[in-house]
Amino acid sequence: MTVEREQDVVPFRNRVKEQATKIRMGLVNQTKLITAASELVRNMLRYGGGGRVIIEVVSKGRDNGIRLSFKDEGPGITDINMALKDGFSTGKSLGLGLPGAKRLVNEFNIKSETGKGTEVMIIKWANG
Amino acid sequence: MGQFLLVTIQVDLYDRLAIDLEADLVKMVSKTGARGILIDISAVSIVDSFMGRIIGNIGVMSKLLDAETVVVGMQPAVAITLVELGLPLKGVFTALNVEKGMDLLASKIQTTDEDDADTHDDDNSYNLPE
Numbered sequence: 001m002t003v004e005r006e007q008d009v010v011p012f013r014n015r016v017k018e019q020a021t022k023i024r025m026g027l028v029n030q031t032k033l034i035t036a037a038s039e040l041v042r043n044m045l046r047y048g049g050g051g052r053v054i055i056e057v058v059s060k061g062r063d064n065g066i067r068l069s070f071k072d073e074g075p076g077i078t079d080i081n082m083a084l085k086d087g088f089s090t091g092k093s094l095g096l097g098l099p100g101a102k103r104l105v106n107e108f109n110i111k112s113e114t115g116k117g118t119e120v121m122i123i124k125w126a127n128g
Numbered sequence: 129m130g131q132f133l134l135v136t137i138q139v140d141l142y143d144r145l146a147i148d149l150e151a152d153l154v155k156m157v158s159k160t161g162a163r164g165i166l167i168d169i170s171a172v173s174i175v176d177s178f179m180g181r182i183i184g185n186i187g188v189m190s191k192l193l194d195a196e197t198v199v200v201g202m203q204p205a206v207a208i209t210l211v212e213l214g215l216p217l218k219g220v221f222t223a224l225n226v227e228k229g230m231d232l233l234a235s236k237i238q239t240t241d242e243d244d245a246d247t248h249d250d251d252n253s254y255n256l257p258e
Contacts, residue, residue, distance in 0.1 A: 006143045013140065013174060031173065031205035035213060038176040086214055096177040100213035 003041055004050035012041055012053065016066065019055055023064040025126040033066060033124040036101035040070050040120055043097050047090075048072025048118055058123060065106070065125040073117040080112055132164040132233055133157065133195075134226075138171050146182045154189045163195050164233035168226055170201030180215040187219030196221065196236045200229035 003012055016037050020030045037053075044051045051072030058067045077083045084102065089095035102108040107123035133156055141149065153165060165186065169175070175183070187197040197220045210217065221236070223229035 010140055010142055028205045028208055031203075031209045032212065034174050035176050035209045038174060038178075039213075042176070042178060096214050100177060100215070103212050103214070104209065 001055070002050070002052050003044060006045060009038065009041055009045070013038055015055055016068065019057060020066055020124075020126075023057055023066065023126050025064075025066070025124070029124060029126065029128065032104040033068075033122075036104040036122060036124070037068055039097040039101040040068070040122070044070050044072045044074075044118075047077075048074030051117075060125070063125050063127055065123050065128065067121065067123045070120040071117065072119075076114040076116055076118055077110075077112040078114055080110055084110075131162055131237070132166055132230065133160070133162045134166050134168070136168040136171070140172060140174055141179065143178060146179060150182050150186050150189070153186055154193065157190050157193045157195045163237045165190050165195055165197045166226065166229045166233060167197065167199045167220075168201050168229075169199055169206075170203065170225075172206065173203065175202075175206050175210060175215075177213065177215055180210065180213075180217055184217060184219045191219065196233060196240075198223055198229040198232050198236075200224065200226055 001012060001015060003009070013034050016034050017030060020033055025033070041053065049072065051070060051074070054069040056067045056069075058065050082088050083098050086099045087095045098110070101122065105122040105124045106128040107121070109121040110118070112118040133153065135149070135153065156162065157165065167183065167186070183199060190197050199217075199220050200223045202222065221232060223232045
């Protein structure tokens with residue numbers, strides 16, 4: 001789905017919740033996933049000027065999970081290692097978004113190219 | 129509720145609403161001279177770093193206006209997530225439910241008033257009364 005405005009955030013979170021409920025993800029993991037998704041979507045809006053998110057159900061063995069892929073065509077991140085550090089922010093935030101989101105999910109992958117945009121992929125397993 | 133402001137957040141707030149809430153609350157504290165704010169977040173299922181910052185801001189701002197802030201009713205899953213996220217939630221006190229939150233506010237305000245009256249406070253612990 002497309003996320004271009006701040007008003008899209010809550011409906012987006014609801015969509016993630018729907019899918020997570022469908023695969024019977026527990027409440028704590030759901031909360032972690034949605035919180036991480038919320039941080040990432042906020043980053044995408046603030047720094048990337050909005051973008052697209054793909055919500056997918058994935059499975060590994062007997063475990064199901066939710067994969068979220070965020071893609072924007074913003075300015076990109078110059079130094080990903082710095083951006084993943086707690087307390088680092090180029091905006092006026094707490095600098096918890098990326099590192100916090102990474103801690104909340106099972107798999108976290110970020111690709112960014114200056115001038116082209118940023119892609120973030122996360123997976124949270126239902127029993128992870 | 130006399131000198132306290134009670135706020136119940138019923139839905140997951142849009143950013144704009146959260147910012148409005150922050151401004152409205154601080155204005156209300158100034159207007160009513162309230163000594164405490166109690167925010168019930170029992171219906172809030174997601175507290176991300178933005179929402180956390182708003183809550184922290186309310187605490188710090190109201191403190192500048194001589195009011196204490198207590199957040200009550202946090203869902204267990206939210207507490208777990210906040211810690212992993214690394215959000216300190218500074219500037220606010222927390223209590224399990226509205227009743228305990230009101231007790232906490234009452235005791236805090238008493239303590240500050242006593243502190244103002246004289247300075248021999250060796251019992252400065254801010255614990256909840258059982």
